[in-house]
Amino acid sequence: MEENKTKPGVVLERFQDVVNRETPTILQKFVANLKPLLIGAAVIVAVAAGFAGYRMIQARTMATAQESLGVILAGNTGKEKIAALEKFLPEAPSGLRSAVLFELAGASMNLKEYDKAAGYxxxxxxxxxxxxxxxxxxxxxxxxxxxxxxxxxxxxxxxLKQGAPEPFLVPLTRQLALAAEAAGDRQTALAAYETLAKSEAVGDRPFIESKIAQLKAAK
Structure with missing residues (x-):
């Protein structure tokens, strides 16, 4: 019985009984609504505490995963690096997977494993x-x-060139020129090189001009 006196629900019930006997009707209605209000507030506090705990766990998980990725990058090269990253990828937090894929793509390119790199x-x-x-x-x-x-x-x-951000237009056009040339598409390659020649952001203009002359001569 002594324990019950300390429980919020029991205290509230007794308080409400007293109020029902000794207070006007309007105040009784207010007190009648007090219990669900307090319960609702308790639920909100509990949910907020749970969410804060979840965020803390997420932060710790991310920090641990970042440390693990750093160890992989610092301690592995070549095929060993790719193998370690591939093993790590499925367990990496969602917020870190893009970084892991980027590293896998770059490592695969370095090893000339172009099909694998393209996949990443x-x-x-x-x-x-x-x-x-x-x-x-x-x-x-x-x-x-x-x-x-x-x-x-x-x-x-x-x-990709349609609607690409302006800072990417030069590297995109350069890549298009090289790809078109490799594909034997001289017209597309020539158009891309001529676009590059008109850009003030191009630093290797002599090379671009030589490519234009080469492609025009090959027609």
């Missing part, structure tokens, strides 16, 4: 948006070109 670039592009997606698409096209699939790269780059 494609996975990254599917997860990304904005500038990160453009970078992934450029990487994918580059992997296709180096992997002997230049015609596919040309189609992807031409589609």
């Amino acid at each position: 670039w494609a996975d990254l592009a599917a997860r990304a948006d904005g500038d990160e997606r453009v970078v992934a698409k450029l990487g994918h096209a580059h992997a296709l070109t180096r992997g002997g699939k230049a015609a596919e790269a040309v189609k992807e780059l031409e589609a």
Whole structure:
């Protein structure tokens, strides 16, 4: 019985009994609503505490995963690096998977495993948006070109060029020129090089002009 006196529900019930006997009707109605209000507040507090705990666990998980990724990148090279990253990818937090895919794509490119790199670039592009997606698409096209699939790269780059952010136009056009040339599409390659020649952001203008002359002579 003594325990019951300390329980909020019991105290509230007794308080309400007293109020019902000694207070006007309007005040009785207020007190009648007090119990669900207090219960609702308790639920909100409990949910907030649970959410805060969840966020804390997430932060700890991310920090641990970032540390694990750093160890992999610092302690592995070549095929060992790819194997370690591939093993880590399924268990990586969602917020870290793009970084892991980026590292896998770059490591595969370095080993000239272009088909594998193209797959990782494609996975990254599917997860990304904005500038990160453009970078992934450029990487994918580059992997296709180096992997002997230049015609596919040309189609992807031409589609990507529509609506691409201005800072990406020069590298995108350069990649399109190289892919088109590798695919034997001289007309597209020439148009891309001529576009580059008109840009003030191009630093290797003599090379661009020599490519234009070469492609025109080959017609």
